[in-house]
Every structure is written in C-alpha cells, then in structure tokens.
Amino acid sequence: MTGKTHVAGGLALCMAADTFLLPHxxxxxxxxxxxxxxxxxxxxxxxxxxxxxxxxxxxAISSIFGHRTLTHSLLFLGIWALIFHIFFAEYTMIRDGLIVGMISHIILDASTVRGVRLFYPLDFRVRLPFYIRTGGAFERVLFLALSLYIVIYSLDTLKGWL
Incomplete structure (x- = not known):
C-alpha cells in the first residue's frame, strides 16, 4: 500500500474504534x-x-529484519504497547492511536500479494483472501472509500457538535 492509503486507513480505523471501542x-x-x-x-x-x-x-531495521517481518507483527505491536505502558502510562490516547494506526497498516498490507509475517519470528505469511496490487486501481478505489468514510464520519461528528 502507498503512504496515503495507510494514513487514510489509520485515520478511518481510529474513527471506527473511537465509535465502537475506545472512549477518546x-x-x-x-x-x-x-x-x-x-x-x-x-x-x-x-x-x-x-x-x-x-x-x-x-x-538498520531493513538489513536486520527485512521488509514486512518484525514491524508488521503482533510482537511489534506488543513491544510498542509495553513501552507505552512502562514509560508513558498516562498518554493513553497517544498509545491507543498509535496501536490502532499500526493495526490498520498491518491489515492493509495483509491484503497485498506479499502479505505480512504477523506471527514473526515464525516464517509464516498471513494474507487476506483477496489481493490488492500496491498503487493499482483497486488501491485507488480503497483510498477513495476510506476518504469518503472519513468525510462522512467528520460531518456526522460536526453535526453532533452543532
């Protein structure tokens, strides 16, 4: 996935999590x-x-671990959560936003042909049943759908404030 799709995915999943799971x-x-x-x-x-x-x-990270290994795994999410729990326990909204954003990234990359090594260090790739080519037409459609969700959510939230 491209960076803009990841950013839109992170924001969209944060909005969904804010609605259904998290109290921010x-x-x-x-x-x-x-x-x-x-x-x-x-x-x-x-x-x-x-x-x-x-x-x-x-x-350094690329030469040691390669692409879509440690940084695209449950282990990496756990390390981030542990660091925040130990050193920045009072910053829950930042911790939750970072973790939700990373989860969105992993889900989006799991929908590409290469998939992700979700259970790193195990040598097992996880892919969703459908594949999206990075930068391809379907990714552009996905980006537009995520952007539309963000706009609709924002307008609905704004309406609630008025």
Whole structure:
C-alpha cells in the first residue's frame, strides 16, 4: 500500500474504534497518533515515507529484519504497547492511536500479494483472501472509500457538535 492509503486507513480505523471501542471522543491527538502509527510499520522499507525521513534507522531495521517481518507483527505491536505502558502510562490516547494506526497498516498490507509475517519470528505469511496490487486501481478505489468514510464520519461528528 502507498503512504496515503495507510494514513487514510489509520485515520478511518481510529474513527471506527473511537465509535465502537475506545472512549477518546474525537480527540485530535488520538487521530494524529493514529495517522502516525499507520506509517510506523514501514520503517523497515527505506523508500517509504517514514523510511525516507529516518534513513539510518530504516536501513538498520531493513538489513536486520527485512521488509514486512518484525514491524508488521503482533510482537511489534506488543513491544510498542509495553513501552507505552512502562514509560508513558498516562498518554493513553497517544498509545491507543498509535496501536490502532499500526493495526490498520498491518491489515492493509495483509491484503497485498506479499502479505505480512504477523506471527514473526515464525516464517509464516498471513494474507487476506483477496489481493490488492500496491498503487493499482483497486488501491485507488480503497483510498477513495476510506476518504469518503472519513468525510462522512467528520460531518456526522460536526453535526453532533452543532
């Protein structure tokens, strides 16, 4: 998936989680964390949005683990959650946004041909039953659908405030 689809997916899943699971009630920091979290797993790809911003870290992670391994796994999500629990326990909206954003990233990448190694370090790839080609026509449709959901959710939330 491209960076813009990941950002839209992170924001859309944060909105859905905010409605059904989490009590953040539209906190902007939660949504910003969700969009950032949607980019973090691609730190293992040197040409990704985050990889280009942090090239030394990206190259190191890529050379040690490869692409779509550790950073696209349940282990990685657990490490992030543990770090926040130990060091930043009071920042729950940032933690939740980051985790939800990373989950959206992993789900979107699981819908590509390569899939993800969700259970890293096990050498087993998880793919959804349908495949999307990165940058292809279906990804553009998916991006538009996610964007439409974001707009509708935002308008509905705005209507509730008025």
């Amino acid at each position: 009630s539209g906190t902007p920091l939660y949504y910003v964390a969700g969009m950032a979290g949607a980019l973090i797993p691609d730190i293992c790809h040197i040409h990704s949005k985050i990889g280009r911003r942090l090239p030394l870290l990206s190259r």
